[in-house]
Amino acid sequence: MLNITMIGCGAIGVGVLELLESDPQLCVDAVIVPEESQGLVRQRLAGLRKPPQVLSELPAGSRPDLLVECAGHRAIEQHVLPALAQGIPCLVVSVGALSEPGLVERLEAAAEFGGTRIELLPGAIGGIDALSAAKVGGLESVRYTGRKPARAWLGTPGETVCDLEHLAEAQVIFEGSAREAARLYPKNANVAATLSLAGLGLDRTQVRLIADPLSCENVHQVEASGAFGGFELTLRGKPLAANPKTSALTVYSVVRALGNHAHVISI
Numbered sequence: 587m588l589n590i591t592m593i594g595c596g597a598i599g600v601g602v603l604e605l606l607e608s609d610p611q612l613c614v615d616a617v618i619v620p621e622e623s624q625g626l627v628r629q630r631l632a633g634l635r636k637p638p639q640v641l642s643e644l645p646a647g648s649r650p651d652l653l654v655e656c657a658g659h660r661a662i663e664q665h666v667l668p669a670l671a672q673g674i675p676c677l678v679v680s681v682g683a684l685s686e687p688g689l690v691e692r693l694e695a696a697a698e699f700g701g702t703r704i705e706l707l708p709g710a711i712g713g714i715d716a717l718s719a720a721k722v723g724g725l726e727s728v729r730y731t732g733r734k735p736a737r738a739w740l741g742t743p744g745e746t747v748c749d750l751e752h753l754a755e756a757q758v759i760f761e762g763s764a765r766e767a768a769r770l771y772p773k774n775a776n777v778a779a780t781l782s783l784a785g786l787g788l789d790r791t792q793v794r795l796i797a798d799p800l801s802c803e804n805v806h807q808v809e810a811s812g813a814f815g816g817f818e819l820t821l822r823g824k825p826l827a828a829n830p831k832t833s834a835l836t837v838y839s840v841v842r843a844l845g846n847h848a849h850v851i852s853i
């Protein structure tokens with residue numbers, strides 16, 4: 587059985603814990619969240635058969651088999667970097683954080699120092715296996731379009747482009763490089779950053795973001811071409827009720843990745 591520590595326990599974390607209840611080979615012993623969220627998290631976990639401990643940091647000397655981050659950008663700095671340096675393998679879902687200059691190199695250095703590995707999870711998007719394989723042969727272009735319900739862009743610079751509350755039709759709120767998308771829309775940059783890291787990098791991956799008042803899904807479209815040929819992918823993700831900015835597939839992606847570490851066949 588694998589003993590896991592989870593960083594963050596919001597929409598993704600709770601969904602993952604609920605699904606893992608039926609897997610005897612995976613056990614999340616502890617979740618790490620900021621002090622001020624602990625009461626709420628304990629309430630959310632009260633319905634589980636075997637709720638994990640709720641802590642504010644990894645206890646000194648503790649050595650889980652895996653650490654899985656489902657928390658947000660700051661948690662990478664705060665928890666993932668030190669865990670890697672201690673030799674704990676880490677799985678990361680807040681991949682958008684890696685668009686911060688220098689962070690990829692720091693994560694690599696910490697993992698090398700600890701003699702371990704960091705795994706970036708595909709989360710809300712599919713086709714990452716095909717894209718990173720295509721990169722081996724040489725990619726020519728990667729274009730990503732992210733379309734979300736208008737209200738999912740509240741609290742982002744999209745608010746300055748149009749009136750998100752009263753939008754009558756779909757509106758492009760951003761067009762540019764993945765690097766610029768990550769800078770302006772950090773909380774929605776996970777898919778763009780994941781595609782960039784797997785493919786052509788932050789400067790050559792083209793991104794378009796759309797606020798769509800008629801959509802109730804998070805729709806991710808990818809067009810890629812290169813020496814391998816080409817592919818077009820449309821992924822219509824259902825948002826999580828607990829956080830409409832997050833697609834349900836992200837929860838399943840975490841469960842799949844953890845299962846692949848524990849089960850004898852991985853796919």
Ligand SMILES: NC(=O)C1=CN([C@@H]2O[C@H](COP(=O)(O)OP(=O)(O)OC[C@H]3O[C@@H](n4cnc5c(N)ncnc54)[C@H](O)[C@@H]3O)[C@@H](O)[C@H]2O)C=CC1
Nearest residue numbers: 594595596597598619623656657658661680709710776832
């Ligand atoms: N790779 C992908 O495709 C996707 C990645 N994400 C990323 O996953 C992360 C979590 O998403 P949700 O669960 O929807 O968010 P959420 O807001 O529902 O939950 C976040 C949880 O992390 C905790 N937290 C916040 N800062 C923390 C820190 N510094 N250390 C420890 N815990 C901390 C919060 O208390 C809360 O429990 C976000 O960073 C989001 O950007 C979300 C969707 C898709």
Ligand SMILES: O=C([O-])CC(=O)C(=O)O
Nearest residue numbers: 710774776777804832833
């Ligand atoms: O669809 C999702 O879950 C999240 C998303 O677009 C992103 O963070 O890039």
